[in-house]
Amino acid sequence: QVLLLESGGGVVQPGKSLSLSCAASGFTFSTYGMHWVRQTPGKGLDWVAVISSDGNNKYYADSVKGRFTISRDNSKNTVHLQMNSLRAEDSAIYYCAKDKRSNGWFGSMDVWGQGTSVTVSS
């Protein structure tokens, strides 16, 4: 069974940092790109970042570029999102999601985790 399990969410003050993790199982993790997508409660979905299967290529939404860093550890089947200089508008549920294509990019996500909640508030 293909599973993604996020962790690391919580409440943090503006300007502080938080690190999210996503543990993957049930598929050959090292061959798939991985995304982070966030959702503000009651609102829509916003793509945040993506990392290639080998970790060498990373892309970010303009809203998080320079503040967030995506990384992965293929030996541990995990993907991470380091979030620095957090703002109130970063408050959301953060989902990790698997890219649909192996050994390349597709740009749609066919497996999603259940999400982890991040609240940025003083």
Added chain:
Amino acid sequence: EIVLRQSPASLSLSPGERATLSCRASQSVASYLAWYQQKPGQAPRLLIYDASNRATGIPARFSGSGSGTEFTLTISSLEPEDSAVYYCQQRRNWPRLTFGGGTKVEIK
């Protein structure tokens, strides 16, 4: 950035009825459009990719059509479990992936 606008914002239909959801792109996305279903308290689920291809395990009552800037998700005969919010997403402007604002489908 490619903006996706979905309509209607919500619709309420009875079981067995046909649902037609629209997604309009601010510029052509060719056929690089996906649809997702999100039920309350759950993560999104991929329904359709590349405009008209059903994802693995998706029932045949879900179908997608369109190209360029106009797309449609059709649910041919609504089931009670189809109550959800449906989102479109484009991958034409990789890596600047964007989602539409969603259409909420309520089953009467």
